[in-house]
Amino acid sequence: MTLALPATFDALLFDMDGTLIDSxxxxxxxxxxxxxxxxxxxxxxxxxxxxxxxxxxxxxxxxxxxxxxxxxxxxxxxxxDLEGTLPVTGILERIAELDGARYGIVTSAMRQLATLKLEYCGLTAPAATVCSEDVARGKPYPDPFLLGAERLGVDPTRCLAFEDAPSGVRAAKTAGMTVIALTTSHRPDQLAEADLLIGDWRELRFATDGRGGVTVSRA
Missing domain, CATH: 1.10.150.240 (Putative phosphatase; domain 2)
Known part of the structure; x- marks a missing residue:
């Protein structure tokens, strides 16, 4: 693991299942x-x-x-069938800290399903949401994350991606992004390509810089 916090990024990109919501x-x-x-x-x-x-x-x-x-x-x-679907612990508080920030969602779900799941958990899909039907090649290819960075108008290497699955970590790293992985669905050794591992969102804090960027620090 190589990411030292606090660190500032031009944009954040979040996976959905296992990262924002536990489904x-x-x-x-x-x-x-x-x-x-x-x-x-x-x-x-x-x-x-x-x-x-x-x-x-x-x-x-x-x-x-x-x-x-x-x-x-x-x-x-x-x-x-959404029974048992819940927001990952701490995510509602972290999203509330992103007012004015550049951030998006990069999910392997179809848009209709992603919107439904997010709303079920009290979350709203941001404008820069990349879904399954938006790319010809899904994760572990970098295409979804590259499209997310393009929609936010930022250099992929200045993005921080949040993931929970090896395929997503690989996709974001191949896109040139820094990656924090949540150990919500996989063992730490399966997420070894990530730059940092966390258990849930209570371990981090976000602060916007007034220009769309975000500083990520330890709680």
Whole structure:
């Protein structure tokens, strides 16, 4: 881990699931149901699906099924089952500190689902929100984070990304960003590419500089 705090960045980019909101029990319940329904083994799928677009997971683990039909079926289930979805501890307080700051969300979820989940947890999607349908290549490719930086009008190397999954950490690092990873869904050793690890948002504080930048410090 190489990030010394406090440090100032031109913009912040947040992953959603596992970073802003904890939807792991809900998401895994739905994907296990789907795996059983189509007759594939669920454990390996669950171990590799976090932070990855749903359509990419389906293609990897069930290339034999009708891709469009199964993706729509899963999306329909996720849109109607949010039980157990909660904001990650401390995030509402940290978001309140970002008034006037440049920040966005970079998620592997579809926009309709992302908006619904965020609202369910008392959060609002910022204008610079990159969703699954916005890029041809999802995480672990850098494309989603590069698009997020472009929409905020900042150099990717001046962005701080927050992630919880190895695929997301890899995507942000490949985009040239500094990365803080939350250990909400993966072991610390699985997030070793990140520049710093935290357990939840109570460990940090944000302060805006009046020009859109943000200083990140330890609580």
């Amino acid at each position: 792991t029990p809900c998401v895994e319940r739905i994907w296990r149901r789907w795996a059983a329904d189509i007759g594939i083994e669920a454990d390996e799928l669950i171990a590799n699906m976090h932070g990855v677009r749903g359509q990419d997971t389906i293609q990897r683990f069930a290339p034999h099924v009708d891709q469009e039909r199964e993706f729509k079926r899963l999306l329909d289930w996720e849109l109607t």
